[in-house]
Amino acid sequence: MNGARGEVILDVAGQKRVLCLTLGALADIESAFGCASLADLQARMRRLSAAELLQLVSILMKGGGERVEPGELAQLNIQPAAAAAAVAEAFRAGVE
Numbered sequence: 001m002n003g004a005r006g007e008v009i010l011d012v013a014g015q016k017r018v019l020c021l022t023l024g025a026l027a028d029i030e031s032a033f034g035c036a037s038l039a040d041l042q043a044r045m046r047r048l049s050a051a052e053l054l055q056l057v058s059i060l061m062k063g064g065g066e067r068v069e070p071g072e073l074a075q076l077n078i079q080p081a082a083a084a085a086a087v088a089e090a091f092r093a094g095v096e
Contacts, residue, residue, distance in 0.1 A: 006093035010086035013076040018064030021094025025063030060090050
């Protein structure tokens with residue numbers, strides 16, 4: 001894990017996975033949620049569904065160098081609170 005790069009670890013089915021908010025990941029998130037600006041995205045992030053949280057984790061894992069589709073993640077034992085905390089931490093670390 002590279003903290004200077006803004007990487008965050010999420011335990012997925014007993015394996016440590018790297019999440020990272022890259023510029024490409026941010027663009028993918030804006031597109032996935034239909035946001036035209038960062039302000040729109042910030043408002044949108046306040047009302048996520050479980051499926052959207054899985055999509056965010058998938059996009060941030062891609063930013064961390066691993067491609068896992070949201071449907072694959074749904075089959076794994078990911079704690080919702082841990083996923084939400086890791087996503088929040090990835091955003092915090094990515095904008096510092």
